[in-house]
Amino acid sequence: MIEFNRRDILSFVLSSSLAAVLPATARAAAADPGKLIFGGPEPFSFDRLKSQAAEMAGEPWQDGRSPHTGILEKIDYDRFQAIRFKKSHALWTDGRGGAPVQFFHLGRYFQEPVRIHVVENGQARExxxxxxxxxxxxxxxAQELPDNIGFSxxxxxxxxxxxxxxxxxxxSYFRACGPLSQYGLSARGLAIxxxxxxxxxxxxxxxxxxxxKEGEADRVLVYALLDSPSITGAYRFDCVKGETQVMDIECSLYPRKAIERLGVAPLTSMYWYSETNRMQAVDWRPEIHDSDGLAIWRGNGERIWRPLNNPRTTMTNAFLDEHPxxxxxxxxxxNFTHYQDDGVFYNRRPSVWVEPKGDWGEGEVQLVEIPTDDEIHDNIVVYWVPGDPVVPGQPLDFSYRLHWTAEEPYPAELGRVVATYTGIGGIPGQPRPKDSMRFVVDFxxxxxxxxxxxxxKPVIDLSRGEVSLADSYPVVGQPGLYRAFFDTTIEGSDPINMRMFIQGEDGNALTETWLYQYLPSLAGDQRGT
Known part of the structure; x- marks a missing residue:
């Protein structure tokens, strides 16, 4: 099980020990006085980067953690936050294009130096x-460190x-703040x-x-060399800041060894509780989450919405697909009132949509849900797992676009899920059937x-159990809001997979498909008795 602690700023990096070797010395060429200092020029292109990654895959992996760990351990969260990069030393402040770039220092949770270069006219300088x-x-x-330690x-x-x-x-983590100017979930290069x-x-x-690119404001190309004991890779990010922030990503991957589970285009988020699992709410705020659901647009055109869970044990769900x-x-x-948080503004957290380019073939979207009892832990992971085995000697190429947005970039002409509620089943004022639960979905x-x-009418399928009562109708006094519900008897503690959509009189779906995994172990005393 993995667990991400936000206050510790990705402290799991400490145990991964994945790093590149930073040379102790480099030939330096000074820029303007008081500005950045650069190394000597060397040719650069994306094809060269791919060749470098392919060559590295045939060599043993080397741990390049900084030798200054004794000092870096002293730079904890608070001391890391106390370090400020000087605006006067930012890259690209001349107004000729791109965006000003500032650099992060090393610290307790970032002890693997990253060599960062600037590219101009096919030449790169560190x-x-x-x-x-x-x-x-x-x-x-940090004042005890020498002048050759690199950046994080x-x-x-x-x-x-x-x-x-x-x-x-x-x-390999990165993130964007989205159109609502609030950081939230993260993406990363690969999950293994x-x-x-x-x-x-x-x-x-x-x-x-x-x-x-000369004259293009708010656009930056980022190239990255990915390295780990199992794989290497060459990445190209075309980052554009517009009404929504978009990253066009290309990657070529070169396995060093067979990989049991390769996660492509992984996203990492936090879900503690919402209206769906309010019995888990212990904080005064009504809801706390960076994301409230997984959306999938399947290769066959079906739209799926899967509300997130905060389970008691780690759960992995796979959604098979072809050409996603x-x-x-x-x-x-x-809605701000659903969160009541004017400090970190969960209502502004960006959504991230993965748009595959080209043919990704057969595989599956995997959703990993990890227990959490606080908002500091990122406990949700989703990624694409290719259907073919990942083995040495067989490179993999993927291309996709990440949309950092407030809404889905390609909405369907269908009703979409806006809330999921659970509670005791039965009819108010009458004896409640034993172990009956009601599931209410608003579209x-x-x-x-x-x-x-x-x-x-609602069309409902359950992996076990039977529907005892169901209906759907427009909600009185709430224009455009349509509600569906059903009751079922819960027996045993195994998860129940549920599927529902609203069907019109002509037999066609009027909504996306609601998928939900109900976990009886979380219900507590909520069931009717």
Missing amino acids: ILYRRSYFDLPEGHP GFRLQESSQETDWVAFLGA DTALPKPEEFPRFSRIWLER KGFGLLQRDR RGGKLGTLARGDA
Whole structure:
């Protein structure tokens, strides 16, 4: 089981020990006084990067953790936050394109240096670390470090350098703030052996190259060399900040060894509780989550919405597919009053949609849900697992677009799920059937706003048990809101997989498909007796 602690800033990196070797010395060429210092030029292209990754895959992996761990251990969360990169040393502040770039320092939770380069006219020069780039409080442990330790990552800034909109930091993790200007879930380069009964492997970006296009503001090309004991890879990110933030990603992967579970385009998020599992709420805020559901657009055109769970044990669900059109972790609930959080603003957290390019063939979307009892833990992971075995000597190529957005980028002309509720079954005022549970799903959109009662019906399938009572209808006084519910008797503690959509009189689906995995062990005293 993996567990991500936000306050510790990806502390799992400490146990992964994945790093690139940073040379102790480098030939330096000085830029303008008081600015960044660069190494000597060397040719660069994406094809060269692919060749480098392919060559590395035939060589033994080397752990390149910083030799200064004794000092870095002193730079804990608070001391890391006290380090400030000087705006005067940011890359690309001349207004000729790109976005100002600031760099992250090493610390307790980021002890693997990343070599960062700038590319111009086919030539790359390494940006060399200097302590003078950072404002350090008096007596800060970072002052004990030499001037060749490297960086832990970077971030793309607004022109004012007051806020950032993209950050690469820790292993192969990166994220964008989305159109609502609030960071939330993260993406990463690859996931390896997630939720298997053996240690998960965390590949990392060991070298990064930054390139801008002359005259194109808010667009940056990021190239990255991925490295781990099991695989290497070459990545190209075309990052564009518009109304929604978009990243076009290409990657070529070169396995060093057979990999049991390779997760492509992984997303990592947090779900503690919502209206769906309110019995788990112990905090005063009504809901706490970065994402409230998994959306899938299957190759056959079906739209699926799977509300997230916070289980008592790690759960992995697989959704088989062929030629997927897209999937993502979404934050559909944008109502502030549902969260009441004016500190971290969960209602503003971005949704991230993965849009495959080309033919991804057969495989499955896997959803991993991990128990959590606090909002500091990222406990949700989703990724694509290719159907073919991953073995040495067989490179893999993937291309996809990440949409960091407030809404799905390609909405269907269907009603979509906006809330899921659970509670005791039966009819108020009458004896409640023993162990009866009610499941209520609210839909909105599509043709639902034109329906009268009796114009449609819910189509329901359960992996076990029978539906004892069901109906669907427009909600009185709530224009456009359509509600469906059903009762079933819960027996035993095994999960129950549920599936429902609203069907019109012509037999066609009027909504996306609601999938839900009900966990009886979480119900407690909620069932009717």
